[in-house]
Amino acid sequence: MAELNSSPQKASGTRGRKKMNVRVDLTAMVDLAFLLITFFMLTTTLSKSKAMDIAMPVGEGSAVPASRSFTVCLGKNSQVMWYLGELKNPVIAPTVTNFNKDGIRKALFETSKMVHDNTGKGMIVVVKPSDHSVYKDLVNVIDELNITDMQTYAIVDIDRHDTDALKQKDVY
Template structure:
């Protein structure tokens, strides 16, 4: 609240003297209280950023493993130094080893174009989006590359993909 200091009683002073200017003093205590109340109110009513998680679907224990045809699958290998390699199919036939090709995370002529082309071929051949992408990361692969390839799955609308343990044969393809 504002106050005016009036000083002592001035009844016995001389005539003709100047009037004294009175000083004002503003008490800031209520303003500080109001500030803290507003800060508390906004802290309690503001919705904090909720953590975003990705859904992870695990197969049931009683469910038999599904077989995927080579014409519907694409295997992506992640290695050291941001290297990305891929081959079509699963690559489990020792009589017909896969043809491994190298790519990058570039926007043009990169792994995105490979996924788009494979997805279009699967849709043309089977009349529906049955593309299955197997992602195999080497021990020396960056975590950033794993996140980037999973982002590519989301961007390219690949509904079925799996993180699979890398085999010794696949590790040899990366070298």
């Protein structure tokens, strides 16, 4: 608390004047400051984690019907090659696109609607990153899958046939 000592003292060299000693106790102010600092440290969130949940299958995978299999191969310079079905006999031929609004998102929406209309089931997306793709492209594809509400997708290693197709399209 603030404390005022009022014991009168005569100042030297002055007649009749009294000097007052003033002393302010700041203990309560320091206590309050530390309580506020502690409160804000405990209640402040510095940064929230931005992680995506990916459920990976355990063991051997099952066969995927070609009519519902949408394959996305990641190439260099943020280029994406996609096709529906098997690469040897595709339902939709391999197409090269990118990550803009008319790119992979449009292909996912349109192909998913076509697969659902033809089979009555959802599309299965297989993502195959190549050796020349970057991690950012994989994250972008997963973002696009979440935006387009694709429920079933897998991230697998790219095989030689897909690598050859990327080389033919000059994306590898």
